Amino acid sequence: MHHPEGARHRFSEALDGALRSTVELGALVLDNIRRVSEALLENRLDTARAVIEADGEIDAKYSALEYRVFEIMARQQPVAGDLRFLVSLTRILYEIERSGDLAVNCAKGLTRRDGYTLPPAIHSLLARMSRSAADVFHQALEALAALDASAGARLNVADDEVDDLVGMLYTAIAERSDDMGFDLAVELSRVGRYMERIGDHAVNVAEHVTFIVTGEFPEEPAGV
Amino acid sequence: MHHPEGARHRFSEALDGALRSTVELGALVLDNIRRVSEALLENRLDTARAVIEADGEIDAKYSALEYRVFEIMARQQPVAGDLRFLVSLTRILYEIERSGDLAVNCAKGLTRRDGYTLPPAIHSLLARMSRSAADVFHQALEALAALDASAGARLNVADDEVDDLVGMLYTAIAERSDDMGFDLAVELSRVGRYMERIGDHAVNVAEHVTFIVTGEFPEEPAGV
Amino acid sequence: MNAAAMRTAPDSVARALTTRRRDFKGTLFTVVLLGSLVVAMAILGTLLFTVISGSLPVWRSRGVGEFVGSQMSADPEVAGIWQAFYGSLLLMVFTAVIALPTGIAAAIYLEEYASDTRFTRIVNANIRNLAGVPSIVYGLLGLALFVKLLGGITGPEVHGRSVIAGGLTLGLLVLPIVIITTAEALRAVPTSIREGAVGVGATPWQTIRHHVLPVAAPGVLTGTILSLGRAFGEAAPLLLVGGITTFFSTGDSNLIETLQGRFSAMPVLVFSWSRLPQEGFRALTAALIVVMLIVLLLINGTAIFLRNRFEKGVRT
Amino acid sequence: METHGEESAMQTIEEQLRGVPARIRRERWIRRFFFGAAATSVVISVAIVASLVGEAWTFISNVDLPLLRSIGWFPRRGLYDISTLFAGTILVAGIAMLVAAPLGLGSALYLSEYASPRTRRLLKPVIEVLAGIPSVVLGFFALTFITPTVLKAVFGDAVGGFNMLAAGIGVGILTIPLVASVTEDALRAVPRVLREASYGLGASRMTTSVRVVVPAAVSGVVASLILAFSRAVGETMVVAIAAGATGGSLFSWDPLTNGQTMTAAMAALAIGSDRVRGDDYAFQSLFFLGLLLFGVTLILNVTSERFVRRVRQKY
Amino acid sequence: MNDEPLSETTVDSGATAPPRVRIDVASEQTRTTGATLFSLRQVAVDYGDFRAVNDITLDVPSNEITALIGPSGCGKTTVLRCLNRMNDLIESARVHGSILYHGVDLYGPHIDPVEVRRRMGMVFQKPNPFPKSIYDNIAFGPKIAGVKGNLDDVVEESLRRAALWEEVKDKLRESAYALSGGQQQRLCIARAIATNPDVVLMDEPCSALDPIATLRIEELMIELKTRYTIVIVTHNMQQAARVSDRTAFFTVDVKEDGQRTGVLVEYGDTGMIFTKPDDPRTEDYITGRFG
Amino acid sequence: MNDEPLSETTVDSGATAPPRVRIDVASEQTRTTGATLFSLRQVAVDYGDFRAVNDITLDVPSNEITALIGPSGCGKTTVLRCLNRMNDLIESARVHGSILYHGVDLYGPHIDPVEVRRRMGMVFQKPNPFPKSIYDNIAFGPKIAGVKGNLDDVVEESLRRAALWEEVKDKLRESAYALSGGQQQRLCIARAIATNPDVVLMDEPCSALDPIATLRIEELMIELKTRYTIVIVTHNMQQAARVSDRTAFFTVDVKEDGQRTGVLVEYGDTGMIFTKPDDPRTEDYITGRFG
Ligand SMILES: Nc1ncnc2c1ncn2[C@@H]1O[C@H](COP(=O)(O)OP(=O)(O)OP(=O)(O)O)[C@@H](O)[C@H]1O
Ligand SMILES: Nc1ncnc2c1ncn2[C@@H]1O[C@H](COP(=O)(O)OP(=O)(O)OP(=O)(O)O)[C@@H](O)[C@H]1O
Ligand SMILES: [Mg+2]
Ligand SMILES: [Mg+2]
Numbered sequence A, B: 001m002h003h004p005e006g007a008r009h010r011f012s013e014a015l016d017g018a019l020r021s022t023v024e025l026g027a028l029v030l031d032n033i034r035r036v037s038e039a040l041l042e043n044r045l046d047t048a049r050a051v052i053e054a055d056g057e058i059d060a061k062y063s064a065l066e067y068r069v070f071e072i073m074a075r076q077q078p079v080a081g082d083l084r085f086l087v088s089l090t091r092i093l094y095e096i097e098r099s100g101d102l103a104v105n106c107a108k109g110l111t112r113r114d115g116y117t118l119p120p121a122i123h124s125l126l127a128r129m130s131r132s133a134a135d136v137f138h139q140a141l142e143a144l145a146a147l148d149a150s151a152g153a154r155l156n157v158a159d160d161e162v163d164d165l166v167g168m169l170y171t172a173i174a175e176r177s178d179d180m181g182f183d184l185a186v187e188l189s190r191v192g193r194y195m196e197r198i199g200d201h202a203v204n205v206a207e208h209v210t211f212i213v214t215g216e217f218p219e220e221p222a223g224v
Numbered sequence C: 001m002n003a004a005a006m007r008t009a010p011d012s013v014a015r016a017l018t019t020r021r022r023d024f025k026g027t028l029f030t031v032v033l034l035g036s037l038v039v040a041m042a043i044l045g046t047l048l049f050t051v052i053s054g055s056l057p058v059w060r061s062r063g064v065g066e067f068v069g070s071q072m073s074a075d076p077e078v079a080g081i082w083q084a085f086y087g088s089l090l091l092m093v094f095t096a097v098i099a100l101p102t103g104i105a106a107a108i109y110l111e112e113y114a115s116d117t118r119f120t121r122i123v124n125a126n127i128r129n130l131a132g133v134p135s136i137v138y139g140l141l142g143l144a145l146f147v148k149l150l151g152g153i154t155g156p157e158v159h160g161r162s163v164i165a166g167g168l169t170l171g172l173l174v175l176p177i178v179i180i181t182t183a184e185a186l187r188a189v190p191t192s193i194r195e196g197a198v199g200v201g202a203t204p205w206q207t208i209r210h211h212v213l214p215v216a217a218p219g220v221l222t223g224t225i226l227s228l229g230r231a232f233g234e235a236a237p238l239l240l241v242g243g244i245t246t247f248f249s250t251g252d253s254n255l256i257e258t259l260q261g262r263f264s265a266m267p268v269l270v271f272s273w274s275r276l277p278q279e280g281f282r283a284l285t286a287a288l289i290v291v292m293l294i295v296l297l298l299i300n301g302t303a304i305f306l307r308n309r310f311e312k313g314v315r316t
Numbered sequence D: 001m002e003t004h005g006e007e008s009a010m011q012t013i014e015e016q017l018r019g020v021p022a023r024i025r026r027e028r029w030i031r032r033f034f035f036g037a038a039a040t041s042v043v044i045s046v047a048i049v050a051s052l053v054g055e056a057w058t059f060i061s062n063v064d065l066p067l068l069r070s071i072g073w074f075p076r077r078g079l080y081d082i083s084t085l086f087a088g089t090i091l092v093a094g095i096a097m098l099v100a101a102p103l104g105l106g107s108a109l110y111l112s113e114y115a116s117p118r119t120r121r122l123l124k125p126v127i128e129v130l131a132g133i134p135s136v137v138l139g140f141f142a143l144t145f146i147t148p149t150v151l152k153a154v155f156g157d158a159v160g161g162f163n164m165l166a167a168g169i170g171v172g173i174l175t176i177p178l179v180a181s182v183t184e185d186a187l188r189a190v191p192r193v194l195r196e197a198s199y200g201l202g203a204s205r206m207t208t209s210v211r212v213v214v215p216a217a218v219s220g221v222v223a224s225l226i227l228a229f230s231r232a233v234g235e236t237m238v239v240a241i242a243a244g245a246t247g248g249s250l251f252s253w254d255p256l257t258n259g260q261t262m263t264a265a266m267a268a269l270a271i272g273s274d275r276v277r278g279d280d281y282a283f284q285s286l287f288f289l290g291l292l293l294f295g296v297t298l299i300l301n302v303t304s305e306r307f308v309r310r311v312r313q314k315y
Numbered sequence E, F: 001m002n003d004e005p006l007s008e009t010t011v012d013s014g015a016t017a018p019p020r021v022r023i024d025v026a027s028e029q030t031r032t033t034g035a036t037l038f039s040l041r042q043v044a045v046d047y048g049d050f051r052a053v054n055d056i057t058l059d060v061p062s063n064e065i066t067a068l069i070g071p072s073g074c075g076k077t078t079v080l081r082c083l084n085r086m087n088d089l090i091e092s093a094r095v096h097g098s099i100l101y102h103g104v105d106l107y108g109p110h111i112d113p114v115e116v117r118r119r120m121g122m123v124f125q126k127p128n129p130f131p132k133s134i135y136d137n138i139a140f141g142p143k144i145a146g147v148k149g150n151l152d153d154v155v156e157e158s159l160r161r162a163a164l165w166e167e168v169k170d171k172l173r174e175s176a177y178a179l180s181g182g183q184q185q186r187l188c189i190a191r192a193i194a195t196n197p198d199v200v201l202m203d204e205p206c207s208a209l210d211p212i213a214t215l216r217i218e219e220l221m222i223e224l225k226t227r228y229t230i231v232i233v234t235h236n237m238q239q240a241a242r243v244s245d246r247t248a249f250f251t252v253d254v255k256e257d258g259q260r261t262g263v264l265v266e267y268g269d270t271g272m273i274f275t276k277p278d279d280p281r282t283e284d285y286i287t288g289r290f291g
């Protein structure tokens, strides 16, 4: 057949393209999340600055991509799965972009507190936590790329680990707050908060993937 | 004429209805924001619990409304202004719902730290900040209800006040952290962060209103 | 510059789009077509001119009233066409009374009621064939049926060579034409109108009476009138069923007697007179033809007028 | 849930849906009436065939078959050479087609493809009026104008006062409007969009007419020609008036002399139908000829219809 | 009325709370929405030897708009025309299975199709007003149904309901053909409801209209459903999405031997069909991924 | 090619950086996208005394799909038919203003309309194949254009481009009428491109087709635009949104004296028209708020 994928071949291609670009954007954000963790742990200001700078590109791509999805909606009258896909993609883009902002927030915190040393316990907790968060985010992107409906429920569980680690981090910080000084302690607790949110955003992404595929959100109501 | 508003009378009604419901949802959230400020300032646990409870209804309404908007998109093939409206409304709903969650976060923090007394300087700063945030949110809702395109730029400025107050709060907390104890200090800095975010969400709402009306976001790129 | 650029450069485009040669073949073709139309029209003109000019002596010497009102005769000086004129009209009325209701009803059955069975198909094919049967064969039918077989009823006094026999023969002759033109008119009524009527709960007859027939009426009318014109001009069948071309009395008699009596008709008289050797009959024949053509013009003109009148009103 | 009231309401609906018996009966009678009318046509054709076959059979079974192949058609003398009539018929119909086909087709093509709407509105009715001219008129025209004025001028004395050529031309003129009218209808019936498609491809008016419109209407064009031929074969009066040969005719292919066609022969027999009994079977020969004519035209009509249908099916 | 698959809640609550049963029954008798008007069970239609549609089972609820959609030739029109026995006009058509209307078998032995059609309005693909005046178009139905006397009120009321009165009130005696396409179609709707039917069947009523006229008719349909049950066949999926409450999606099932039969793929709430259809064939069709 | 309002960048860069000029010119010769194919200036069309459209100024770029949309009677068809001088066939039609094609005035004194039409393909509202074989339908155009010899290759190539070859290659000698509606329309497209035009004009090419066939044709159009410039008139706004690169929105301007004239309201990038139209009339129309 001349049109291997039927009459809306090009439309499908447009959707695929938007998905691919979104995953690519996610990869950029993931990269930033990983770099900011590294910067935090190794106290590297230059990396932090690079992260902040990279976000400019992310924001620009996000805006362009969001408009692209919007234009597809305006021009293709999607329904059913296609509409779920496009509406969810808009949301997913936002979640990804927010995650990018959170990475930047971390980086900015770092630039504010130049030169510090982390107590080893906190250092290791922070490392585990940010690895977890990045992992969850990574999994969300993979679920998105593969349109894997099962990821929504799975990531909800994986995110619990991030939340636990954040909790542990808070406790550790509260214990050591005197050693580190109040400012650094507050800054670190913020970082915990940001990583927790990145995990949440990742879960939202995965839940929207489930919605795209099945038309329903996994058990837990979405967006909460 | 039989159809005073032309051939898509009912469609317009559906859009109006969705807008009205969104504003109503926003009013519920605004109410929660105000109550949680009151609870924080007056250290009232019952009010905090009421806020948390009210959020259940907000979430339910949010889900229903989000689906309603989604169904309108599926069934009415909106383009141009209508599509901008519906897509933006989806985002606005999310911003409102997130603001509700942030109010709940404040309330939960309160329930964790039962019985405290705030230094008067912080008390007054907190009061001003939360009033400001609630105000910005309120203005965003009004802009939404009236589809006032000019609010986007205006609120961006108003939100700067919230940000300033939050900054001042941080400084005040840092100064007094020893008096209050680390836990309360961190909790309060979180509340500051939440109120800042509520302000941000409100600005996003207003910016999307601008987008609905003009097809363009105000100066500052949206969603950042 | 490559070929694509050549194609799009303004001056080469301009050259390509400009007329190169005159289209002689096309012009010639147009001339030939127009020529055939002109020739056809010229023939008609000649015919009318010949006939009319040939008839002038009669009008000059005798006048219309006298010519039409006089009895038929073998003497060119006094011969008129009264019996033929009267006979033609009588035959027409008789034919109309016989053929129109039957034909229209048959067409209604075939178009509106009949299902597409083998029987219906046979009847339809049969009717189309009947319409193509030469008129003289109908004359034979009339001769065998109405003159010989039923002569006792159709014209006991005249060996069956009566108005009834002639009328029935012409009636049968035009019946298939009436059926076909009516059926065509009915078929031209959009199905959507029938569906509209049936959809609001009309019975078949209500549908036909209120919607199909009113819409088809102009077409039916035109078709049937034209077929009457055809009957009016027919000579051959009447020759066979005994159209009279010499004097006979049309004295006062009641309707039945008239119908059972002998008859003549203008076309038959044309035939008869045109074969007469006397030079005087040439002009008389021409005059007779002029009368016939006028009657025909009235008939066909009415039909065409009706059609043009209604065609504007009812779109499909 | 089924209360008594609901049940009766239900019955009402069912009863209502049964309709009014009187109305249903009336409709049935109306239908029968129309059926009766349609059946008449069958009766007629049966009657035609029966009346023809009966007498024709008498003729065939009583006439010496060799008499069917002789020097000419002289029924009153007992000579029944059918080929004479066939030759005459074909001659007249052939001449008629030579006249009618080019003029009719040309006129139709001009009217439908070239003429402005105003011209068409003016000329189409004229052609229809022409179609209504009775055949006796054409006979008279052929006898009194074509032969003496036209043919004598061309052929001189070689042409007789009664001749087949004049008859053929007369029949041709008679069928021009038929050809023109049917063809024009067929051409007009070709959808405008086909012409537009052709013009859109850069075709000229002539190309469009000849290569798109005419081929698309070919079934109608051919039908008009066959119909005209059939009409020419069945035409009686023009020949009877213009071709002479009242008593009979020798076998001949010469169009300039008098002659006889099947129809004219029948007319000739009939004029003096009192005298038809002159010979034993002259009267019956009338029916024999009628049957032949019926057969020939039937075949022509069926052929034309077959042809038309085949062309239609193809596209 | 004992099988009512559409409002389970009522049935459920009735089963558990006896005192509320009465109330439910009462409210059901007055409010007809949700009651089943047509009930098709294993309906199949043959044209001669050709089975056009097979095994259609669906319930059409009262006072809702039910849309029949699907690719060309899937039998939408065929099913629609079964509902008012318009199929009787086609010689070769045979209907199997049962079609109940208010519980009455429409193809029962003594049912008069003319009577059936009088109780149902029908609107066709192309506007087909009678070539008469606007007034006579509307008055015809009531007249042949035996309504005597002055029909002015009926005509006005029907035109009002069809949202046409204001536009034509001053030219009721003029030809219906002088109206625009969209007005003609609204006139046909007025004609269809003049006989006071309880259901209006529409076969692609907007396919010959431009977008403006189409949206007008859609508005009108939504207005009409408070009084009438509407069943509409449409090629235009967006139209089904916009106006209908329930959507039935048909498709053509091609057997190995090349036999093409229309079948019902999915029937349900229109919102669900267009946001989350159950059957992948529905999804493929409404998202344009076919062929 | 000296007035090229659509690709300002090229012109600009050419003006500032001489060395790049060569490259630009060269690349322009092979790539024609963005060059102006038709240039309409203050075009107005009269039918007799009636001004159907007025003051149309727009540039149609090469190798793009330009859609003309608007309510019924706004003159879309009229404008389209000016482009290949099909309006010449209508006695009363008069065209004012200028229509340039590759810079040549189409209504100039010595221009032969027959030649003009040979360089432009046209596809009509209803599929209108000639009642000939599939092969002859395609071969007709080249033949009358004087192409001699074997046309098999042309036929195959045209059918391939119209995405029809696979479906018909075994029945080229069969009647075109044996094809389905959608196939017939693709055949008409193949016929239109067989004469090797550089533009294909389409007047509501899908309005007689079902949604499946419609989407097929839309895919095809997008494929074709790499080779041809396409101008399409459509009633279906969604179609314009789906396929076109640029959209011109026309409307009917009603003067006080009741004169109805078609005017161009807005012309621009299709994405913009459907997400953020400039003119409120455009917005009202595409969102269905009219009348
Ligand atoms: N009168 C008839 N005789 C024979 N077959 C028919 C008849 N009417 C319809 N069919 C066939 O029955 C099948 C269903 O036809 P129907 O008209 O119901 O389809 P549809 O879904 O309405 O299609 P469309 O969308 O094209 O109107 C088709 O295959 C069609 O060819
Ligand atoms: N041949 C003609 N003679 C006179 N007026 C015409 C002719 N063709 C079109 N018109 C008029 O010109 C105006 C524009 O017609 P046109 O067909 O171009 O509109 P359109 O936008 O294509 O409409 P539609 O969407 O209905 O096809 C209309 O008012 C129409 O009535
Ligand atoms: Mg249908
Ligand atoms: Mg048009």
Ligand SMILES: O=P([O-])([O-])[O-]
Pocket (backbone or CB within 6 Å): A098, A197, B098, B197
């Ligand atoms: O940044 P958040 O609003 O998602 O917490």
